[in-house]
Amino acid sequence: MKRKVLKVHPQDNVIVALTDLKKNETVEENGQIYTLQEDIPAKHKFTETALETGDAIRMYGVLVGRAKQPLAAGMRISVGNVQHAASDFKLAEQRKTDWHTPDVSAWQQRTFQGFHRADGSVGTGNYWLVIPLVFCENRNVDVLREALVEELGYGRPKKYAAFARQLAEQYRKGADAGSILETVYTEKENGAMNARLFENVDGVKFLTHEGGCGGIRQDAQTLCGLLAGYITHANVAGATVLSLGCQNAQAAMLQEEIKKRSPNFSKPLFILDQQQIGTEQELISTAVKQTFTGLMEANKVTRQPAPLSKLVIGLECGGSDGFSGISANPAIGYTSDLLVALGGSVILSEFPELCGVEQEMSDRCVKDTDALRFIDLMRTYQRRAEEAGSGFDMNPSPGNIKDGLITDAIKSAGAAKKGGTSPVVDVLDYPNKVTQPGLNLLCTPGNDVESTTAEVGAGASIVLFTTGLGTPTGNPVAPVLKVSSSTKLYNKMPDIIDINTGTIIDGEESIQQAGERILDYVIQVASGITPAKSVVNGQDDFIPWKRGVSL
Template identity: 55%
Template sequence: MQKKLIKVHPSDNVAVALVNLAAGEIVSFENNSITIVSDVKAKHKISLTKFNEGDRIIMYGVLVGKANCIIEKGDVLTINNVKHESEKVYKKTGNIGWSTPNVEKWKEKTFLGYHREDGQVGTENVWLFFPLVFCENRNIEILKDIFEKELLKQKENPHQLLLRSLINNGQEEATKSNNSADFFDNIDVKFITHPGGCGGIRQDSEALAKLLAGYVNNPNVAGATVLSLGCQNLQIDIFKNALNAINPNSTKPVLIFEQQQMGTVDQMLSAIVKDSFEAIKKANNIKRQPAPLSKLNVGLECGGSDGFSGISANPTLGYTSDLLVALKGTAILSEFPELCGVEQELVNRCVNEASANKFLALMKAFEKSVVDAGSGFDMNPSPGNIKDGLITDAMKSAGAAKKGGTSPVVDVLDYGEYITKSGLNLLCTPGNDVESTTAMVGSGATIVLFTTGLGTPTGNPITPVIKVSSNTELANKMSDIIDIDTGAVIRGEKTIEEMAEEMLNFIIDVASGKIQTKAKKLNQNDFIPWKRGVSL
């Protein structure tokens, strides 16, 4: 008989409905009978005891809210009878031990990656085009049209004909045929645009420089073509300094073109097409080679979460993260607004006081900026989250944090900082799906695991995004965007550990180029930098 309720942590005083429950229905749970007071949809929470006004509501073993009126035993929790509340954290109070998972069967496994001269290993081989300032977005779009149409054997503009002529060694019949696939069988060409680089405060341009430098340094990128206008805040030197700060010994080819120094648009585009084509041809010669799993950098993301996300998909990511960390790999947990309420656990998992203090300082500064803007972390759950049972930020956060598993936190990074230590890293980003994913890739993620309960198509230009559903209904309904379904955990057919092992095998295949993610098949290339400041 299918279970109707589940309690996530032994100390919880609420349970999650696994199926729809009707008012008046009597449910047997933990050797007690509970009479359902109101209709409860699957994924929503019911009280396991009577709450008086002000009583603490505990889920995942932490405070996730307080009752703002009397809630009878067996009644559903809603935004009307519960308000957001989380524990206040001031300092590191101890250390949390870690039970390292057994990874013997994984130690000799490898993936087929792209080895870079600095020792990093990529899961993709991408030549990246991007602007330093939004004024160059149009030229990026023109170049995208030129290269993508040629690679996809479509038609036609003068610069495209130029590229085709180069491909065909200047022969006239180049205008009639397309053999470019012969040149680009081992490299992807991607393009990103953005609304930044000028007009805001200088700190925003500096942050954008760090992010773009991180994309260039990411081992999934073979090289880049960079467009500058010339007069913008994000000067070429600022970008070069940011790249040098991340990797002073980088030998990656980076082609930079400044429009105000080059004359007409046609002159500039002709130079870009010629020089980039030659560089891409060279990058196409790089081949996949075996690499240990310790070379994987995995970003952990959730978006469009539902009431099952913190029970199936997120804990599966958590155990997968633990497996990778045990194998000396790297995991990145971001979305700081969605860590509200679990700070104490994360602080106590930090390997040193400096990291713990940096985490708390970043959290407090972030929350203050939100409050100063007239909002608060309690406004984080979206209408879709609330509709599917995530009614407070602390409740959403407690489930979201499960993506980080139980391993020690080896480092805490501010937005734009690049990973330097293997193990679990915390990265300060917003909770916004694309902003957070964008940031993790800029910090070095070569694979992103992305859980969702409601469905979201998010992808990334340079890093594979593996979409993980929390429930089978979603996986069936939106099969074109979901790569892995963890609904079997909800049904009790598989354990978290079993799902995580399947996921690790899937990651290895994606990292080796044997499986293409759904987001990549859909050409979903999302890129949104985080703008912290105001516009001037």
């Protein structure tokens, strides 16, 4: 029989509903019988015992809130009767870096087919970048996109163009709004696409943005650091950079940031200055010619076997729900532990979503200096949010709250499960790049696209992205694998979800089994065998973080 409820940690005093429960229904967990005082929707929690005003509410073994009023046993906790609360944190006298290393004997000889770079890194893809140094060049980047994408065979089928033509034809024949709305969409062929000219190049990607000038000079430096992270990325063969010439984000600043990340940088890199070149025609024609020769060079690189230690995995969540912290997040946490044990690198980011587990994460830092850096980054981030009239307690979105994540600490305690149990080997501030194998913490917002953009800029060659509500986030150069927390979501949105961990909720497999299955899937994607849904859908999200308050 499928279990109805779950007590996540022995110290918890709230119970998770795994299915919709009715008022007066009795349920059992670990030999304890609970009678429900009201309906409890799936993913939400109810009190294990009676609570008084101010009493602590614990989940995942940590403080996640306090009762705002007396609560009887079996009552649903909500934003109306619980307020956010989290434990304080400080530098511990001793590190807690012991962990149960998983058995990886079955994976030791496994490889993936990747693109080997001169610096020793190995990519899961092979892309060419076209990047503006300033927003003034976005239009010229779009002109390059129009010139290159279709002609080189990287165009995408225009799935809905035929449907729009159908509606237009109905309108011309006098159809009214009712008839238009009743028209059923059917996918039709839209003509043959050009064959890919450079078969070993996965695409030409265009990273337009709204930065590079205005703001403060630190914004320009940070943007150049992020762009340098993409140019030096293992999934990138080379880049064409368009500069206006007078902006804050100067070409020399970009080259300085590239050198920080790759002292012996040798990829093809073309930087064109519009104010030096002159006319648009000269700028664009030169950019097209240089990009074409760069693609010829990039096409010489082919996939070759590489050990799994060369993988760098970003860990992300978005559109989370009450199941995320007990299925999808711990599942990729186990995948993370497997990869760390194999010598690979993983990145855990979204610092606002580590609120409440700061002590655990700082205690797991191998070095005191990293623990202190993490504590300082968390406190500084929280202080700036409060100065802006907000705070980490305002982080849960309406969708999070509706589906059971009613305080930031509940959300955070579940989100932290993505990082598994391995020690923290490095703490990075945005937009720095990963240099250490093992679990790395990267300071980013909780915003899905800003954080994913940052993780890839830090070196993630694949991102594991858990979701309970359904989020179509992708990235221009790294596959973003969507991992659903429930089977219901997996079946509802198969066009954007890659992996289902609702099997854990359904009692069909353990967290460990799901984590191993995910690693198998990662290897298939890394080898170019199985495409990520985000890649199939052309989901090329790219939003640089300006270091302002973003939760």
